[in-house]
């Protein structure tokens with residue numbers, strides 16, 4: 626299917642690498658069409674558990690490493706407008722609700738996005754993910770009808786499909802699969818182990834299929850109620 630035309634896309638995730646797993650291919654496809662994309666990354670993922678073995682980072686150096694990885698991933702995806710919002714990793718869930726809504730509202734007021742890509746509330750697994758999704762949905766709900774951007778929501782809890790049905794948007798990103806891989810690789814501090822594991826793993830003696838790289842799946846949400 627062809628991509629819906631967009632005026633401006635706003636991507637809102639709490640951690641560097643959330644965007645690479647969920648939507649790097651979709652972002653790259655839209656950038657290839659010339660659609661402006663702003664990525665508001667709320668934290669630097671500085672509490673990431675993975676410091677390497679042997680350690681490649683300390684608690685002190687990890688934020689700087691992840692900042693550079695994030696910039697490299699954005700370059701691969703073609704994102705020219707990266708906003709590092711400066712919240713603290715693992716504390717987004719404790720931020721004041723109104724502060725979070727204001728953060729999202731300020732971005733929407735400035736950018737007037739036609740589409741927001743974020744997590745699906747209730748199905749985002751991690752507390753920071755949930756807090757991010759809640760803030761985006763609440764902000765959009767408060768906007769006047771007719772002005773509300775469409776949301777492409779990413780859910781990956783085990784019960785996502787049981788509760789919500791199949792995703793109603795599946796974007797074929799196979800033409801930019803290598804860019805998605807490169808975006809994942811750019812977040813090496815978090816993804817190197819996974820890429821290695823995937824390469825080692827086999828399915829019935831065959832190398833694992835890379836079909837998970839071919840499609841990105843979303844729930845298209847129009848909050849018009």
Ligand SMILES: [Zn+2]
Nearest residue numbers: 639640643751
């Ligand atoms: Zn995350």
